[in-house]
Amino acid sequence: MDYIVKLAFVLLIFIYTWFFQVQNQEWDLQRALLKDANNMAVHDAVQQMNDIERSQGRLIIDPTAAYETFQDTLQLNLGLDDELSPKAGSRLQDSVKIVEFVILDESSGITFPYLYEDPQYGITKYIQGPSVIAVIESKHPVLISRAKTQEPIRVPAIQEYKYNK
Numbered sequence: 001m002d003y004i005v006k007l008a009f010v011l012l013i014f015i016y017t018w019f020f021q022v023q024n025q026e027w028d029l030q031r032a033l034l035k036d037a038n039n040m041a042v043h044d045a046v047q048q049m050n051d052i053e054r055s056q057g058r059l060i061i062d063p064t065a066a067y068e069t070f071q072d073t074l075q076l077n078l079g080l081d082d083e084l085s086p087k088a089g090s091r092l093q094d095s096v097k098i099v100e101f102v103i104l105d106e107s108s109g110i111t112f113p114y115l116y117e118d119p120q121y122g123i124t125k126y127i128q129g130p131s132v133i134a135v136i137e138s139k140h141p142v143l144i145s146r147a148k149t150q151e152p153i154r155v156p157a158i159q160e161y162k163y164n165k
Contacts, residue, residue, distance in 0.1 A: 026141040027153065033091055035155045037077040038136050042159035045070035046132040049161070053106075059130045059161060061105045066132060070101065074136070092138060099154070100135035105161075116158075123156050130161040 045066040053060035074080060079090030086092040100121060104110060114127045121135045134157055140150035 030092065030138065030141060031153050031155060033078065034096070034136060034138060034153060035157070037074055038134060038155050038157040039159070040077055041070045041073035042132045042134050042157045044073045045134070046130065046159045046161045049130075058106050060107045061103045061130055061132065061161070063103055066103060067101060070132070070134060071098070074098075093141065094139040096136055096138045097152075098134065099137055100133065100156075102133040103131075104133070105130035121154070121156050123158070125158055127158070128160055131158055133158045 046061060048062045048065035048069050050060045050062045071084070074084065074096060075082070078092055078096060079087050080092070080096060081087050083095065084097070085095040100118070102118075104114065104116065104127060112127060112129050115124070116127050116131070116133065117124045118133070123133065123135075135154060136157075137152040137154040139152055
């Protein structure tokens with residue numbers, strides 16, 4: 001009988017370790033998906049220049065068009081609906097939140113190069129020109145319930161508008 005208890009204990013430890021590993025792999029996969037989608041979304045958003053301002057030699061990002069484009073790109077690349085919740089067939093299980101969306105351009109009253117710092121999200125970068133900065137997050141995948149809640153998966157992205165001076 002003692003042998004069966006020991007075997008059950010070892011089996012329980014094995015299963016727990018296996019689920020923990022699967023959960024960590026799922027976290028890695030979801031973070032990579034979120035990071036790639038965020039990179040593509042800020043790239044698309046920074047392209048939304050105000051044509052009237054650009055014709056006058058100023059590089060100003062249209063904030064409405066940039067945000068809409070950003071959200072559209074996230075939806076397309078992550079399989080999300082208009083509320084940023086996963087559609088059927090999406091790799092994600094939980095909704096995505098846009099927790100930060102910042103546009104830095106000539107209308108911001110800053111001069112480039114500019115040191116952008118956001119201690120809340122751990123972002124520090126010298127920016128050479130008009131840029132879009134975004135931070136998105138989603139819940140941490142959970143296979144093993146713990147007393148302590150998991151931090152969300154949070155990914156930042158920065159894209160500068162490329163132009164020749």
